[in-house]
Amino acid sequence: MAERLNYTVPPVQDEQNAQDALSELLENLHQHGFIRLANDIVKANSEIGKILVAGLNRPGSRNAVQNLSLMVMAVGSIPPERFNHILLALRAAVMATKPASELNEGQxxxxxxxxxxxxxxxxxxxxxxxxxxxxxxxxxxxxxxxxxxxxxxxxxxxxx
Structure with a gap:
């Protein structure tokens, strides 16, 4: 008579492992054209880089970037509840300008x-x-x- 084999059934894989998730991501990027776009950008890297550097290397561009970062830092230092209060007050003031000017026309x-x-x-x-x-x-x-x-x-x- 034959001897009994000790075989354990492997568990069914419910979750994807990292390799499967990466393969799925790569396939989705390919289907939607992102891989082609990335390849085109890499191929044209030197040309795009030259355009970006030339555009950013102007005094006006540097000033704009610095001014934008200063605005972000200044707004970032205002607590959100106070900024919200100021924005709502400013909105209400702007909305009140037209009706107030119409009331004063005949006075x-x-x-x-x-x-x-x-x-x-x-x-x-x-x-x-x-x-x-x-x-x-x-x-x-x-x-x-x-x-x-x-x-x-x-x-x-x-x-x-």
Missing amino acids: KAPGLRGIFKLLNDDELWQSLRPLMAVLETFVTEIRREEEPPVTRYSGKPTRE
Whole structure:
């Protein structure tokens, strides 16, 4: 009589291994034309590189990149909840400009008496206070001596 064989059935593979996932990704990239695009870019690498370097090597381009990075750093230093509050207030102010200008079309100028009444209006002064604070801060910052951005943001002096 024959002896019994000890054979264990291998488990069914439910998940892809890395090799299968890579093969599937490569096939999808090929089907959608990304492999061809990548090959074309690699073949034209020197030409594309020359165009990019020539475009970025202009003073205006360098200034634009530096200014963009400064804007990102400045906006990045504002807490999101405050930035959201400022954006919503700015949006509301922009939306209020047209209706306010339409209301004033048929009105006459207030004259000297009207101006004196406005000067004594506490509600007007309370609503103008944030605008005055913005102007005061802006003027203070404008009066500061200009310095390189690296020095202003990091405190480290630069060599020029």
